[in-house]
Amino acid sequence: MLDQSLLAIIFVALMGLSILLYAILDGYDLGVGMLIPLDDDAQSDTMIASIGPFWDANETWMVLAVGLMLIAFPAAHSMVLKALYLPAVLLLIGLIMRGVAFDFRAKAVFSHKPTWNKVFKFGSLIASLSQGYMLGLYIMAFEQTWQAYAFACLSALGVAAAYSFIGACWLVMKTEHQLQQRAISWAKKTGVISFIGILLVSLVNLGLDATIFAKWFSWPNGLWLLPLPIICGLLFCFAFVSLQRLTIHPTLACWHPFMATVGIFSLSFFALGFSFFPDIVPGKLTIWQAVAAPESLSFLFWGAIVVIPTILLYTAFSYRVFWGKVQDLKYY
C-alpha cells in the first residue's frame, strides 16, 4: 500500500491533469457552441460537425475530475460543491441543453432545427459562464462579499472568452474558406478579450492574497517562475501573428493558433495550481487534510496507471480517425 501523503500528491496531480484536459477539450467544443452563427445554417452544421465525434468524450474529463475529487478528497468535494451549489446546477442544465440539442437538431423535423441550434448555443454559453463563475468564487475562497461576486462575474466572462478563443482556433484548424476566415476574425476578437481577462485575473489574484504574492515574488522562486508569464505573452503574440498570416495564406500551418491556445491554457492552469498548492479549498483545507483512506486510493491507483494511458491512446486514435478538415457529419 502506498503512503497517504504520496497518494495525495498523485491524486491531486491526476485531478489537475483531468481538469486541464477538460478545459482544453471541452473548452474548444463549448467555444464552438457559443460561436454558432444563427444566421447561417450551413456554417452551423459544419461547426457542429467539427466537434460531433468528440464532445461526449471531452465532457467525460469533467466527470473524471469531479469523480477524483469525490473519491480522493471527499471533504473538499462536499465543501466546494456545497458552496457552488446553484452555479453547479446551472452548469449541469447548460450541459444537458447542449448535449441533447446536439442530437435533437440532427433528428428533429426540419422546422425545429433552428430552435435546437439556439438551445445548443445558449446551453454552451450557460455552461461556460457558470464554470467561470465557479472558478472565480473558488479563487476568492467562497467569500460572500460584493467584491467576490464581482470578481466571479469577471471570471465568468473571462472563461467564456477563453473558451470562445480556443473554439475559434479549433475552427481555424478544422474548416476552410469563408467559415475559416470568419473563425479567424472571431479568434482575434476573443483572443484580445482573453488576454485582458488573464491579465486582470492574475493581477487581482496577486493583489488580494499576500501569500500568493509572496509565492510569486520571493527570491529565488520568482526567477524560476518568471518565464511563465513571459512564455504566455509570447504565445499570445504567436497566435496573433499566425492568425494574421492565415488571412492571406489560409492553408499554411492552420494548427498553429490552436497549439498556441493549448499552451496558454496549460500555463495559466499551472500558474493557478501553483498559487493554491497545497490547498484544495483555498485557505481552508489542504490536500493532506482532505485525502481519503490509503486502502481505497491504492486500489484505484493501480487501475488508473494502467487505464489512463490506455484512454489517452484510444483518444489519440479517435482524433486520428477524424483528422483533417471537417467533413459532413452523417449518421450512417
Added chain:
Amino acid sequence: MLDTLMLSRIQFATNISFHILFPTITIALCWFLFYFKIRFDLSQDPIWMRAYRFWVKIFALTFALGVVSGITMSFQFGTNWPGFMEKVGNIAGPLLGYEVLTAFFLEATFLGIMLFGLTRVPSKVHTFAAFMVAVGTSLSAFWILSLNSWMHTPTGFEMRDGVAFPTDWLAIIFNPSFPYRLSHMLLASGITASFFIIGISSYRLLRGDNKRAPKLTLKISLLVAAVLTPLQVFVGDLHGLNTLEHQPQKIAAMEGVWHTQKGAPLLLFAIPDEAQKTNHFEVAIPNMASLILTHDLQGEIKGLNEFEGEHPPVKPVFFAFRIMVGMGMLMIAVAWLGCFYLFKRGTLPNWLLKVTVAMSFSGWIATLAGWYVTEIGRQPYLVSGVLTVKEAGTDIASTNVAISLTLYVITYVVLMAAYLHTIFNMARRAVEIEEITDAEDNRLNPENLNIKEPANA
C-alpha cells in the same frame, strides 16, 4: 415547505428515475447494433445495414440523454448526500472511479467512431468500435450495480471510528446480492430494448412500411423477448431468494406479511394498512408465497413485526412489486403470442401490432417499478445496517434544493416530450423513405464509400 432532506430525496429519486430509463435501453440496444453490424460484415446483405442505420440514430439520441442525466448524479453525492461519502466514501469512491475510468471513456470515445466513423475507418474497425461501446455500457452497469448491491448487502469492510474501511475488494465488488442484481438488470435491459424495437418496428409496419428492415428487426426482437422474459422470471426468483436471506424485511413488505407465519399466502391483490398492520381486500392463493420463497408449502416467512422501526414503508414496495410482476407477465404473453403468429403466419395481426406499439416502453414501467421495490425496500437505510438516509443528508438551504429540483423537473419534462416526439417522428420519416435500390445500396456500402466517394459528396 418541505425540508432539505425530503427535497434532496425527491430530487435524487427524480434524477435517478429519469436517468435509468436511457441506459436501460442502451445497454442492450448497442449489443443489438453490434449484432446487426456483424451480420452485415458477414453477409454483405444491405438489409442489416439499413437496420443498423435506423437504430444507431435512436441509440445516439437515447445515449445522449443517458449521459447528460447521469452527470447530474455524480454532483449530488457531495452536495446533497455528504454523509454518504463521509461514511462509506472509501468504498463507494473507487467503485465510481473505476466506472469512469474503465467504462465512461471507452463508450464515449468509441461512440464517436461508431456514429460518425463508418466512412472513415475500415468496416472491421467500425464494427470493433461498436463492440467497444457495447462493452463500455455493460461495464458501466457492472460497476454501478456492484456499488448499488453493496449498499444492499455490504461486505468486505470494517468500521473504524464510524467510517467504513475496505478490507477485501473482491468481497466488496462481488457482494452477496451482486450476481443476482446484475443479471436481473441486464435481462431487464434486454427485455426493455426488445420491446422498444418491437414497438417501433410495429409502428412502422402499421404506418404501411413495406420494407424488409422493420420486419426483420421485429422478428429478431420478438425472438429475443420470447427467450429473455421467462429467463427473467427464473433470475427474478433467485434474486428474491437472495433478498429473503439478506433483507427479509424487504420481502415481508413485498409480500405484505405483517406477522411471521408458516404457509404464507401469495397476495395477488390487497391494500396494506400500516396503521392497523393488516391488509384489506385480500385476493390470495393459500400457501403460495411460502412455496415460492422457501420451496415448501409450510415454510416460514418472517413478518414485518420482527423489524419494528427498521422496515420500509409497505404500500409503495407492495404495489411496485405487483406492477413489476404484472408487467412482466404481460410481456411474456405478448412476446410468445407474437412468436406464435410469426411462425404460423409469418406476420403479426394488426391488433397485435397495435398492442406492441402501446407496449413500446413497457420495459420502462417494469424497470422503474423494480427499482422502487429494491430501493424503497432498503429504507430507512441507505447502506443496509450501516448508514440511514437521514444521516447522509446535507445541511444546505432548502430553498437551493427547491430551485434545483424545479429546474431539473422542467428540464426532464421537456426532454421526455422531445424524446418521444422525435423517436416516433423518425419512425414516420423512415416509412416515407422509398426502398433503396440495389445500386444505391452499393453506393452506401461503407467499403465502396471509403474508396470511391470523395469526402464531401
